[in-house]
Amino acid sequence: MNGKEKPDKEIPVILAPMAGITDCVFRRICFEQGCTGATTEMISAQGYLSAPRMLKAYGDLIKTLPGEGTVYAQVFGREAKWFGMAVSAITELGLFDGIDINMGCPAHKVTGGGNGSALMRNPALCGEIVKACVEATKLPVTVKMRLGWDENEITCLDVARAAEQNGAAALTVHGRTRSQFYAGKADWEWIGRVKQHVSIPVIGNGDVDSGESALEMLRVTGCDGVAVGRAALGNPWIFAQINAALRGEMYTRPSYEEVIETALRQAREMADWKGEKRAVLEMRKHFSWYIAGRRGAAKLRPRINQAETLNEVEGLLRSLEDRA
Numbered sequence: 001m002n003g004k005e006k007p008d009k010e011i012p013v014i015l016a017p018m019a020g021i022t023d024c025v026f027r028r029i030c031f032e033q034g035c036t037g038a039t040t041e042m043i044s045a046q047g048y049l050s051a052p053r054m055l056k057a058y059g060d061l062i063k064t065l066p067g068e069g070t071v072y073a074q075v076f077g078r079e080a081k082w083f084g085m086a087v088s089a090i091t092e093l094g095l096f097d098g099i100d101i102n103m104g105c106p107a108h109k110v111t112g113g114g115n116g117s118a119l120m121r122n123p124a125l126c127g128e129i130v131k132a133c134v135e136a137t138k139l140p141v142t143v144k145m146r147l148g149w150d151e152n153e154i155t156c157l158d159v160a161r162a163a164e165q166n167g168a169a170a171l172t173v174h175g176r177t178r179s180q181f182y183a184g185k186a187d188w189e190w191i192g193r194v195k196q197h198v199s200i201p202v203i204g205n206g207d208v209d210s211g212e213s214a215l216e217m218l219r220v221t222g223c224d225g226v227a228v229g230r231a232a233l234g235n236p237w238i239f240a241q242i243n244a245a246l247r248g249e250m251y252t253r254p255s256y257e258e259v260i261e262t263a264l265r266q267a268r269e270m271a272d273w274k275g276e277k278r279a280v281l282e283m284r285k286h287f288s289w290y291i292a293g294r295r296g297a298a299k300l301r302p303r304i305n306q307a308e309t310l311n312e313v314e315g316l317l318r319s320l321e322d323r324a
Protein backbone atom coordinates (compact mmCIF):
# COMPACT_ATOMS: atom_id res chain seq x y z
CA MET A 1 0.00 0.00 0.00
CA ASN A 2 1.40 3.44 -0.81
CA GLY A 3 -0.64 5.33 1.75
CA LYS A 4 -2.94 6.82 -0.87
CA GLU A 5 -5.00 3.70 -1.57
CA LYS A 6 -7.93 3.03 0.71
CA PRO A 7 -7.65 -0.31 2.53
CA ASP A 8 -10.60 -2.57 1.63
CA LYS A 9 -10.79 -4.00 5.14
CA GLU A 10 -10.02 -2.61 8.55
CA ILE A 11 -6.37 -3.10 9.35
CA PRO A 12 -5.86 -3.87 13.05
CA VAL A 13 -3.95 -1.14 14.87
CA ILE A 14 -3.48 -2.61 18.30
CA LEU A 15 -2.22 -1.29 21.61
CA ALA A 16 0.62 -3.68 22.57
CA PRO A 17 0.48 -4.98 26.14
CA MET A 18 2.58 -2.98 28.60
CA ALA A 19 2.67 -4.04 32.24
CA GLY A 20 2.03 -1.11 34.55
CA ILE A 21 0.64 0.98 31.69
CA THR A 22 -2.15 -0.62 29.66
CA ASP A 23 -4.80 -0.49 32.37
CA CYS A 24 -8.47 0.02 31.51
CA VAL A 25 -8.33 3.81 31.80
CA PHE A 26 -5.41 4.19 29.40
CA ARG A 27 -6.84 1.58 27.04
CA ARG A 28 -10.17 3.41 26.80
CA ILE A 29 -8.36 6.62 25.83
CA CYS A 30 -6.50 4.70 23.12
CA PHE A 31 -9.78 3.22 21.87
CA GLU A 32 -11.20 6.74 21.56
CA GLN A 33 -8.32 7.52 19.24
CA GLY A 34 -8.99 4.58 16.94
CA CYS A 35 -7.05 1.72 18.48
CA THR A 36 -8.83 -1.46 17.31
CA GLY A 37 -7.78 -3.89 20.04
CA ALA A 38 -5.82 -4.13 23.27
CA THR A 39 -4.83 -6.51 26.01
CA THR A 40 -4.82 -6.26 29.76
CA GLU A 41 -1.57 -6.02 31.66
CA MET A 42 -0.12 -9.50 32.05
CA ILE A 43 -1.68 -11.80 34.64
CA SER A 44 0.16 -14.80 36.11
CA ALA A 45 -1.77 -18.00 35.41
CA GLN A 46 -0.55 -19.69 38.55
CA GLY A 47 -0.81 -16.55 40.65
CA TYR A 48 -4.37 -15.87 39.54
CA LEU A 49 -5.45 -19.32 40.64
CA SER A 50 -3.46 -19.76 43.79
CA ALA A 51 -3.23 -16.43 45.57
CA PRO A 52 -6.67 -15.42 46.85
CA ARG A 53 -5.17 -12.78 49.14
CA MET A 54 -3.94 -11.00 46.04
CA LEU A 55 -7.33 -10.95 44.40
CA LYS A 56 -7.70 -7.17 44.74
CA ALA A 57 -4.48 -6.70 42.76
CA TYR A 58 -5.67 -9.19 40.15
CA GLY A 59 -9.05 -7.47 40.09
CA ASP A 60 -7.29 -4.24 39.12
CA LEU A 61 -5.28 -6.04 36.43
CA ILE A 62 -8.34 -7.52 34.81
CA LYS A 63 -10.69 -4.56 35.23
CA THR A 64 -12.42 -3.38 32.06
CA LEU A 65 -14.53 -0.26 31.49
CA PRO A 66 -17.65 0.44 29.47
CA GLY A 67 -16.66 2.05 26.18
CA GLU A 68 -13.59 -0.09 25.66
CA GLY A 69 -13.28 -1.96 22.36
CA THR A 70 -11.92 -5.47 21.86
CA VAL A 71 -9.87 -6.49 24.91
CA TYR A 72 -7.93 -9.72 25.38
CA ALA A 73 -6.66 -10.87 28.79
CA GLN A 74 -2.93 -11.50 28.65
CA VAL A 75 -1.76 -14.49 30.67
CA PHE A 76 1.79 -15.56 31.48
CA GLY A 77 3.07 -18.77 33.00
CA ARG A 78 5.09 -21.84 32.23
CA GLU A 79 2.89 -24.91 32.67
CA ALA A 80 0.14 -25.93 30.30
CA LYS A 81 -2.14 -27.14 33.11
CA TRP A 82 -2.00 -23.81 34.96
CA PHE A 83 -2.67 -21.95 31.73
CA GLY A 84 -5.72 -24.11 31.03
CA MET A 85 -7.20 -23.63 34.48
CA ALA A 86 -6.52 -19.89 34.59
CA VAL A 87 -7.90 -19.34 31.09
CA SER A 88 -11.04 -21.22 32.01
CA ALA A 89 -11.50 -19.07 35.15
CA ILE A 90 -10.77 -15.84 33.30
CA THR A 91 -13.18 -16.76 30.51
CA GLU A 92 -15.94 -17.30 33.08
CA LEU A 93 -15.63 -13.68 34.14
CA GLY A 94 -17.27 -12.81 30.82
CA LEU A 95 -15.18 -9.64 30.51
CA PHE A 96 -12.91 -10.46 27.57
CA ASP A 97 -13.01 -10.99 23.83
CA GLY A 98 -10.04 -13.33 23.81
CA ILE A 99 -6.95 -14.63 25.58
CA ASP A 100 -3.39 -13.64 24.69
CA ILE A 101 -0.48 -15.82 25.80
CA ASN A 102 2.66 -13.98 26.82
CA MET A 103 5.71 -15.58 25.19
CA GLY A 104 7.58 -12.32 24.89
CA CYS A 105 8.30 -10.80 28.30
CA PRO A 106 12.10 -10.55 28.73
CA ALA A 107 12.22 -9.47 32.40
CA HIS A 108 14.57 -11.61 34.51
CA LYS A 109 11.99 -12.16 37.23
CA VAL A 110 9.62 -13.59 34.60
CA THR A 111 12.04 -15.60 32.42
CA GLY A 112 13.95 -16.82 35.50
CA GLY A 113 10.97 -19.00 36.38
CA GLY A 114 10.68 -20.22 32.79
CA ASN A 115 7.82 -17.84 31.87
CA GLY A 116 7.44 -15.19 29.17
CA SER A 117 10.07 -15.30 26.43
CA ALA A 118 11.80 -18.28 28.12
CA LEU A 119 8.96 -20.38 26.69
CA MET A 120 10.33 -19.75 23.22
CA ARG A 121 13.29 -22.00 24.05
CA ASN A 122 10.86 -24.90 23.89
CA PRO A 123 8.53 -24.72 20.88
CA ALA A 124 6.87 -28.05 21.76
CA LEU A 125 5.91 -26.65 25.18
CA CYS A 126 4.58 -23.52 23.46
CA GLY A 127 2.34 -25.78 21.41
CA GLU A 128 1.11 -27.62 24.52
CA ILE A 129 0.33 -24.35 26.23
CA VAL A 130 -1.65 -23.05 23.26
CA LYS A 131 -3.54 -26.36 23.13
CA ALA A 132 -4.39 -26.20 26.84
CA CYS A 133 -5.68 -22.65 26.47
CA VAL A 134 -7.69 -23.39 23.33
CA GLU A 135 -9.31 -26.38 25.03
CA ALA A 136 -10.15 -24.28 28.09
CA THR A 137 -12.06 -21.49 26.34
CA LYS A 138 -14.41 -20.72 23.47
CA LEU A 139 -12.69 -17.36 23.04
CA PRO A 140 -9.96 -16.86 20.43
CA VAL A 141 -6.46 -17.51 21.76
CA THR A 142 -3.55 -15.48 20.41
CA VAL A 143 0.19 -15.53 21.12
CA LYS A 144 2.53 -12.61 21.71
CA MET A 145 6.08 -13.67 20.92
CA ARG A 146 9.57 -12.49 20.07
CA LEU A 147 12.02 -13.84 17.48
CA GLY A 148 13.66 -16.19 19.96
CA TRP A 149 15.97 -16.23 22.95
CA ASP A 150 19.06 -14.71 21.32
CA GLU A 151 20.64 -14.48 17.89
CA ASN A 152 21.84 -18.10 18.16
CA GLU A 153 18.44 -19.34 19.17
CA ILE A 154 15.88 -17.90 16.78
CA THR A 155 12.84 -20.12 17.27
CA CYS A 156 9.99 -17.92 16.02
CA LEU A 157 9.20 -20.09 12.99
CA ASP A 158 8.86 -23.24 15.08
CA VAL A 159 6.90 -21.45 17.80
CA ALA A 160 4.60 -19.83 15.25
CA ARG A 161 3.95 -23.17 13.56
CA ALA A 162 3.34 -24.91 16.91
CA ALA A 163 0.91 -22.16 17.91
CA GLU A 164 -0.96 -22.40 14.61
CA GLN A 165 -1.18 -26.19 14.70
CA ASN A 166 -2.59 -26.09 18.21
CA GLY A 167 -5.34 -23.64 17.42
CA ALA A 168 -3.97 -20.11 17.93
CA ALA A 169 -6.17 -17.58 16.15
CA ALA A 170 -3.39 -15.03 15.48
CA LEU A 171 0.15 -14.08 16.46
CA THR A 172 1.77 -10.81 17.41
CA VAL A 173 5.48 -10.87 16.68
CA HIS A 174 7.86 -8.40 18.31
CA GLY A 175 10.92 -8.33 16.06
CA ARG A 176 13.55 -8.68 18.77
CA THR A 177 15.13 -11.56 20.64
CA ARG A 178 14.88 -11.87 24.39
CA SER A 179 18.52 -10.89 24.85
CA GLN A 180 17.90 -7.61 23.02
CA PHE A 181 15.21 -6.59 25.51
CA TYR A 182 14.16 -3.29 23.89
CA ALA A 183 17.54 -2.26 22.43
CA GLY A 184 18.62 -2.07 18.82
CA LYS A 185 16.17 -2.04 15.98
CA ALA A 186 13.30 -4.50 15.62
CA ASP A 187 13.96 -6.87 12.71
CA TRP A 188 10.98 -6.50 10.41
CA GLU A 189 12.42 -8.94 7.85
CA TRP A 190 12.17 -11.72 10.41
CA ILE A 191 8.59 -10.75 11.22
CA GLY A 192 7.91 -11.11 7.49
CA ARG A 193 9.36 -14.63 7.54
CA VAL A 194 6.98 -15.60 10.33
CA LYS A 195 4.09 -14.14 8.33
CA GLN A 196 5.14 -16.29 5.35
CA HIS A 197 5.43 -19.38 7.51
CA VAL A 198 1.85 -19.52 8.85
CA SER A 199 -1.61 -18.90 7.50
CA ILE A 200 -3.18 -17.33 10.59
CA PRO A 201 -3.08 -13.52 10.87
CA VAL A 202 0.21 -12.02 12.04
CA ILE A 203 0.45 -8.63 13.70
CA GLY A 204 3.84 -6.93 13.40
CA ASN A 205 5.32 -5.21 16.44
CA GLY A 206 8.43 -3.20 17.24
CA ASP A 207 9.39 0.41 16.56
CA VAL A 208 6.17 1.57 14.90
CA ASP A 209 6.04 5.20 15.98
CA SER A 210 4.23 7.11 13.21
CA GLY A 211 1.81 6.71 10.33
CA GLU A 212 4.70 6.30 7.89
CA SER A 213 6.45 3.65 9.95
CA ALA A 214 3.19 1.70 10.26
CA LEU A 215 2.80 1.71 6.47
CA GLU A 216 6.44 0.70 6.10
CA MET A 217 6.06 -2.15 8.62
CA LEU A 218 3.04 -3.46 6.69
CA ARG A 219 4.94 -3.19 3.41
CA VAL A 220 8.12 -4.89 4.63
CA THR A 221 6.47 -7.68 6.63
CA GLY A 222 3.25 -8.26 4.69
CA CYS A 223 1.60 -8.43 8.12
CA ASP A 224 -2.13 -8.14 8.71
CA GLY A 225 -1.85 -5.34 11.25
CA VAL A 226 0.47 -3.50 13.61
CA ALA A 227 0.79 -3.34 17.39
CA VAL A 228 2.12 -0.17 19.00
CA GLY A 229 3.71 -0.06 22.43
CA ARG A 230 6.08 2.70 23.48
CA ALA A 231 4.95 5.20 20.87
CA ALA A 232 1.55 5.30 22.59
CA LEU A 233 3.06 6.50 25.88
CA GLY A 234 1.70 10.00 26.40
CA ASN A 235 0.53 9.80 22.79
CA PRO A 236 -2.74 7.90 22.38
CA TRP A 237 -3.16 10.00 19.20
CA ILE A 238 -0.69 7.62 17.50
CA PHE A 239 -3.74 5.46 16.66
CA ALA A 240 -5.48 8.36 14.89
CA GLN A 241 -2.22 9.13 13.12
CA ILE A 242 -1.77 5.55 11.88
CA ASN A 243 -5.42 5.24 10.82
CA ALA A 244 -5.11 8.51 8.90
CA ALA A 245 -2.03 7.16 7.12
CA LEU A 246 -3.86 3.92 6.30
CA ARG A 247 -6.66 5.95 4.72
CA GLY A 248 -4.18 8.21 2.94
CA GLU A 249 -5.42 11.21 4.91
CA MET A 250 -3.59 14.08 6.59
CA TYR A 251 -3.17 13.93 10.32
CA THR A 252 -3.18 16.99 12.57
CA ARG A 253 -1.57 16.55 15.94
CA PRO A 254 -3.57 17.63 19.01
CA SER A 255 -3.22 21.06 20.54
CA TYR A 256 -1.48 21.30 23.91
CA GLU A 257 -4.91 22.09 25.41
CA GLU A 258 -6.17 18.74 24.18
CA VAL A 259 -3.05 17.01 25.49
CA ILE A 260 -3.58 18.50 28.96
CA GLU A 261 -7.28 17.74 28.95
CA THR A 262 -6.60 14.13 28.01
CA ALA A 263 -3.87 13.72 30.64
CA LEU A 264 -6.11 15.21 33.33
CA ARG A 265 -9.10 13.14 32.28
CA GLN A 266 -6.95 10.02 32.53
CA ALA A 267 -5.84 11.15 35.99
CA ARG A 268 -9.39 11.91 37.17
CA GLU A 269 -10.61 8.51 35.99
CA MET A 270 -7.70 6.92 37.83
CA ALA A 271 -8.66 8.91 40.94
CA ASP A 272 -12.28 7.72 40.72
CA TRP A 273 -10.94 4.17 40.62
CA LYS A 274 -8.00 4.20 43.02
CA GLY A 275 -8.29 7.44 44.97
CA GLU A 276 -6.52 10.75 44.27
CA LYS A 277 -3.31 10.02 46.16
CA ARG A 278 -2.57 6.83 44.29
CA ALA A 279 -3.73 8.28 40.99
CA VAL A 280 -1.28 11.19 41.30
CA LEU A 281 1.53 8.73 42.01
CA GLU A 282 0.67 6.30 39.23
CA MET A 283 0.11 9.13 36.75
CA ARG A 284 3.56 10.71 37.26
CA LYS A 285 5.10 8.73 34.45
CA HIS A 286 2.16 9.43 32.17
CA PHE A 287 2.31 13.20 32.82
CA SER A 288 5.99 13.10 31.99
CA TRP A 289 5.26 11.28 28.71
CA TYR A 290 2.43 13.66 27.80
CA ILE A 291 4.76 16.68 27.97
CA ALA A 292 7.90 14.92 26.65
CA GLY A 293 9.77 16.80 23.95
CA ARG A 294 8.25 20.18 24.80
CA ARG A 295 10.37 23.14 25.82
CA GLY A 296 10.33 23.50 29.61
CA ALA A 297 9.28 19.86 30.19
CA ALA A 298 12.56 18.88 31.87
CA LYS A 299 12.19 21.69 34.42
CA LEU A 300 8.54 20.92 35.04
CA ARG A 301 8.96 17.18 35.55
CA PRO A 302 10.49 17.23 39.07
CA ARG A 303 7.78 19.64 40.22
CA ILE A 304 5.05 17.37 38.86
CA ASN A 305 6.72 14.46 40.63
CA GLN A 306 6.42 16.32 43.94
CA ALA A 307 2.81 17.34 43.47
CA GLU A 308 0.30 15.63 45.72
CA THR A 309 -3.04 16.69 44.29
CA LEU A 310 -4.56 16.80 40.83
CA ASN A 311 -5.17 20.55 41.22
CA GLU A 312 -1.44 21.09 41.72
CA VAL A 313 -0.63 18.96 38.70
CA GLU A 314 -3.18 20.82 36.60
CA GLY A 315 -1.65 24.19 37.53
CA LEU A 316 1.81 22.90 36.62
CA LEU A 317 0.71 21.46 33.28
CA ARG A 318 -0.98 24.74 32.40
CA SER A 319 2.20 26.66 33.28
CA LEU A 320 4.29 25.00 30.54
CA GLU A 321 5.72 27.65 28.23
CA ASP A 322 5.75 25.46 25.08
CA ARG A 323 2.05 25.25 24.23
CA ALA A 324 2.27 24.88 20.45
Ligand SMILES: Cc1cc2nc3c(=O)[nH]c(=O)nc-3n(C[C@H](O)[C@H](O)[C@H](O)COP(=O)(O)O)c2cc1C
Pocket residue numbers: 016017018019020021041042074102103104105144174182205206207208227228229230231
Ligand atom coordinates in the same frame (compact mmCIF):
# COMPACT_ATOMS: atom_id res chain seq x y z
C1 LIG B 1 7.07 -0.92 29.93
C2 LIG B 1 6.77 -2.07 29.04
C3 LIG B 1 6.01 -3.13 29.51
C4 LIG B 1 5.73 -4.23 28.69
N1 LIG B 1 4.95 -5.24 29.17
C5 LIG B 1 4.59 -6.26 28.34
C6 LIG B 1 3.71 -7.29 28.78
O1 LIG B 1 3.22 -7.30 29.91
N2 LIG B 1 3.39 -8.27 27.90
C7 LIG B 1 3.91 -8.31 26.63
O2 LIG B 1 3.59 -9.22 25.86
N3 LIG B 1 4.76 -7.35 26.20
C8 LIG B 1 5.09 -6.35 27.01
N4 LIG B 1 5.92 -5.35 26.54
C9 LIG B 1 6.39 -5.39 25.16
C10 LIG B 1 5.48 -4.57 24.23
O3 LIG B 1 4.20 -5.16 24.15
C11 LIG B 1 6.09 -4.49 22.81
O4 LIG B 1 6.26 -5.81 22.33
C12 LIG B 1 7.45 -3.80 22.78
O5 LIG B 1 7.45 -2.61 23.55
C13 LIG B 1 7.86 -3.47 21.34
O6 LIG B 1 6.92 -2.63 20.72
P1 LIG B 1 7.18 -1.02 20.57
O7 LIG B 1 8.47 -0.83 19.84
O8 LIG B 1 5.99 -0.53 19.80
O9 LIG B 1 7.25 -0.47 21.97
C14 LIG B 1 6.23 -4.27 27.36
C15 LIG B 1 6.99 -3.19 26.89
C16 LIG B 1 7.26 -2.10 27.70
C17 LIG B 1 8.06 -0.96 27.14
